[in-house]
Amino acid sequence: MRENSGGANGAPRETLVTLKGAGVNRGGRWLVRGVDFTVGRGEIVTLIGPNGSGKSTSAKMAIGVLKPDEGQVERLAGLKVGYVPQKLTIDWTLPLTVRRLMTLTGPLPEREIIEALEATGIRHMEKAEVQTLSGGEFQRALMARAIARKPDLLVLDEPVQGVDFSGEIALYDLIRQIRDGSGCGILLISHDLHVVMAETDTVICLNGHVCCRGTPHAVSASAEYLRLFGPSAARALAVYSHDHDHVHLPDGRVQHSDGSITAHCHPEDGHHHPHDHDHDHDHDHDHGHTSAGEGRHA
Numbered sequence: 001m002r003e004n005s006g007g008a009n010g011a012p013r014e015t016l017v018t019l020k021g022a023g024v025n026r027g028g029r030w031l032v033r034g035v036d037f038t039v040g041r042g043e044i045v046t047l048i049g050p051n052g053s054g055k056s057t058s059a060k061m062a063i064g065v066l067k068p069d070e071g072q073v074e075r076l077a078g079l080k081v082g083y084v085p086q087k088l089t090i091d092w093t094l095p096l097t098v099r100r101l102m103t104l105t106g107p108l109p110e111r112e113i114i115e116a117l118e119a120t121g122i123r124h125m126e127k128a129e130v131q132t133l134s135g136g137e138f139q140r141a142l143m144a145r146a147i148a149r150k151p152d153l154l155v156l157d158e159p160v161q162g163v164d165f166s167g168e169i170a171l172y173d174l175i176r177q178i179r180d181g182s183g184c185g186i187l188l189i190s191h192d193l194h195v196v197m198a199e200t201d202t203v204i205c206l207n208g209h210v211c212c213r214g215t216p217h218a219v220s221a222s223a224e225y226l227r228l229f230g231p232s233a234a235r236a237l238a239v240y241s242h243d244h245d246h247v248h249l250p251d252g253r254v255q256h257s258d259g260s261i262t263a264h265c266h267p268e269d270g271h272h273h274p275h276d277h278d279h280d281h282d283h284d285h286d287h288g289h290t291s292a293g294e295g296r297h298a
């Protein structure tokens with residue numbers, strides 16, 4: 001598999017997963033189509049988009065839980081994936097300690113359990129019942145479970161959902177430490193359309209297809225955002241400016257820059273070329289999403 005450029009020291013990164021024009025169709029409806037992105041070792045890719053835009057579906061294609069109905073998904077041979085899903089089916093009536101959660105789906109050596117609990121800052125909660133954890137603590141427990149098996153690619157589906165602002169900063173700090181310590185690639189999902197983890201290398205904005213992509217701006221570069229967020233938040237968060245050439249209308253149709261309206265925005269519609277947008281964005285466009293589920297505005 002090819003390598004992409006842009007590692008911390010400019011060295012090429014080993015590509016872990018590549019999606020090429022990937023799409024999933026259920027019952028004749030395309031949940032997502034034409035999805036292209038790669039995640040390299042040590043790279044952080046953030047998928048953003050409103051509710052139902054296909055973020056989880058795209059992540060599931062990346063890790064092989066869902067097979068694409070069109071296009072291709074290539075994974076590095078022997079790729080180890082750690083997946084923290086958005087929802088976990090747990091029988092909450094049964095007692096379950098953090099420690100037991102770690103080995104629920106398979107045994108782990110003692111040393112690796114302890115290391116993972118320490119890395120996520122919840123060693124002291126080893127015996128705590130999972131039901132009693134706060135949202136942020138539960139996320140850490142799920143992350144501990146995922147990193148204990150030393151994945152090459154860590155996929156985190158909305159890790160900061162239901163976590164307060166300082167918890168969000170702490171979780172992003174933790175994700176950065178995990179990446180720095182293990183060198184794994186990270187695919188992060190967020191429904192916040194504007195504010196992403198500062199270390200994000202590439203943002204992919206989805207709404208049934210890739211609407212735009214680019215690099216976020218460091219909050220620390222803007223005095224205004226620094227004032228708004230404060231210095232610790234500025235370290236952890238970055239702002240993404242969208243660059244859409246079309247608008248998603250409330251009825252699901254798509255209005256293109258030439259004023260024409262199509263039922264959807266698929267590769268063969270000919271209006272939209274997601275590959276053209278693989279650059280940094282230095283201007284703030286209307287993000288063009290009219291669906292519900294928009295995240296916090298900066």
Ligand SMILES: Nc1ncnc2c1ncn2[C@@H]1O[C@H](COP(=O)(O)OP(=O)(O)OP(=O)(O)O)[C@@H](O)[C@H]1O
Nearest residue numbers: 026031049050051052053054055056057058086191
């Ligand atoms: N197995 C399925 N069969 C039919 N439709 C599905 C299936 N799985 C997901 N969908 C639909 O596909 C669309 C995309 O879902 P997906 O979970 O990928 O969105 P998302 O961007 O992750 O949303 P959210 O932010 O709400 O988690 C939604 O409209 C959802 O209802």
